[in-house]
Amino acid sequence: MSEPKGKExxxxxxxxxxxxxxxxxxxxxxxxxxRLTTYSKRGSKRRWLSREEVYSLPKLSSATQSTEDLG
Structure with missing residues (x-):
């Protein structure tokens, strides 16, 4: 985990x-x-993700979403 330069x-x-x-x-x-890389921010214990990497993943389909609602 590292603090990235120029990533949101x-x-x-x-x-x-x-x-x-x-x-x-x-x-x-x-x-x-x-499938996703975590990053750190100075002074934070949380794990952070690159917005760009997240948007590059496929979104949840409505069929999968309705199945998730059942579980």
């Missing part, structure tokens, strides 16, 4: 919202599977 960083929760997930668990899975 967002929280894991915001990334989940952008991709259409109700919870952040799928985003954490993306991080664990190395």
């Amino acid at each position: 960083l967002i929280s894991i929760r915001e990334a989940a919202h952008i991709l259409g997930f109700r919870q952040s668990t799928p985003i954490v899975n993306y991080v664990n599977n190395k």
Whole structure:
């Protein structure tokens, strides 16, 4: 984890919202599977994500979203 130069960083929760997930668990899975890189900010213990990397992932389809609502 490092502090990037010139990247807009967002929280894991915001990334989940952008991709259409109700919870952040799928985003954490993306991080664990190395589909997303985490970054740090000076003075923060949180993990941050690049907005650009998040937008490069496919969004949750409505079919998957309705299945997620059932679970």
